[in-house]
Amino acid sequence: MKINNKIKNKPTIICVALTGSVPRKKHNRNVPISINEQIESAHECFEEGATIAHCHVRNKDESISFSPDKFFKLKEGLRKYCKGMVIQFSTGGRYSLSKERGRMLSLKPDMASLSVGSNNFPNSVYSNPPELIDYLIEEMNKYKIKPEIEIFDLSHLFKAADLYKNKKINGNPYIQFVMGIKNAMPADKSVFNFYIKKIDKLFSNASWCAAGIGKYQSKINEWCIKKGGHTRTGMEDNIRLNKNMLAPSNASLVKLTADICKLNDRPIANWKQTRQILELPIKF
Numbered sequence: 001m002k003i004n005n006k007i008k009n010k011p012t013i014i015c016v017a018l019t020g021s022v023p024r025k026k027h028n029r030n031v032p033i034s035i036n037e038q039i040e041s042a043h044e045c046f047e048e049g050a051t052i053a054h055c056h057v058r059n060k061d062e063s064i065s066f067s068p069d070k071f072f073k074l075k076e077g078l079r080k081y082c083k084g085m086v087i088q089f090s091t092g093g094r095y096s097l098s099k100e101r102g103r104m105l106s107l108k109p110d111m112a113s114l115s116v117g118s119n120n121f122p123n124s125v126y127s128n129p130p131e132l133i134d135y136l137i138e139e140m141n142k143y144k145i146k147p148e149i150e151i152f153d154l155s156h157l158f159k160a161a162d163l164y165k166n167k168k169i170n171g172n173p174y175i176q177f178v179m180g181i182k183n184a185m186p187a188d189k190s191v192f193n194f195y196i197k198k199i200d201k202l203f204s205n206a207s208w209c210a211a212g213i214g215k216y217q218s219k220i221n222e223w224c225i226k227k228g229g230h231t232r233t234g235m236e237d238n239i240r241l242n243k244n245m246l247a248p249s250n251a252s253l254v255k256l257t258a259d260i261c262k263l264n265d266r267p268i269a270n271w272k273q274t275r276q277i278l279e280l281p282i283k284f
């Protein structure tokens with residue numbers, strides 16, 4: 001596919017999803033688990049061009065944590081060592097239906113992920129009841145946090161459009177499509193193209209991004225880059241550099257994505273450009 005001139009030279013934001021809630025050291029020992037490992041990993045990724053750090057935190061035994069104390073330490077470290085990088089907390093922690101998923105929002109990260117509907121995951125239901133969604137939106141509005149809307153299924157896109165139309169959320173929408181999770185939306189090119197078309201119809205001013213899970217990661221990176229979107233990589237979604245090799249670091253995945261940008265004449269957005277695109281303050 002030829003890249004048209006409007007897309008060429010448009011800066012691409014690379015988001016790195018450092019840790020997530022699934023991969024463990026036994027799957028890839030390079031997955032950063034402790035706060036220090038996460039900060040170090042984010043710093044390497046920042047140097048390779050990633051300007052959003054999507055963050056989950058873990059307990060010592062690698063289980064999922066929602067501890068505001070851990071999120072606080074991570075935020076402090078990222079502000080110090082990755083100056084300008086956009087800090088995005090996940091409110092998507094699996095297996096929890098409670099408001100603990102939003103407890104750390106009072107720490108005022110720049111952004112937070114926001115799921116606006118439910119779907120299946122490989123071995124569970126990813127449950128986002130309307131009441132919990134409303135609560136998370138309220139908290140994000142209260143603390144002036146920009147949501148990144150996660151689209152795991154088509155209905156979520158329509159829900160997002162409804163939220164913006166009814167001014168439940170203000171500002172330019174930032175929408176992320178997640179594709180390639182077993183039992184949810186597959187990494188299907190025609191669906192991807194349909195999503196992008198629909199975004200233009202449903203929103204007048206949205207930016208978008210997509211994440212491919214597992215072996216679909218770099219394929220989705222390429223689709224995004226060629227279509228003029230932003231993109232996400234990192235070990236939360238995929239622990240392999242390629243079919244034969246585990247990723248030596250998050251930074252190696254960022255570099256792979258940055259190389260796809262270069263191949264397609266898409267410059268990588270620096271932190272200031274990223275903040276401008278996302279309408280986030282340059283001074284903080």
Ligand SMILES: [Zn+2]
Nearest residue numbers: 020090092236
């Ligand atoms: Zn996440």
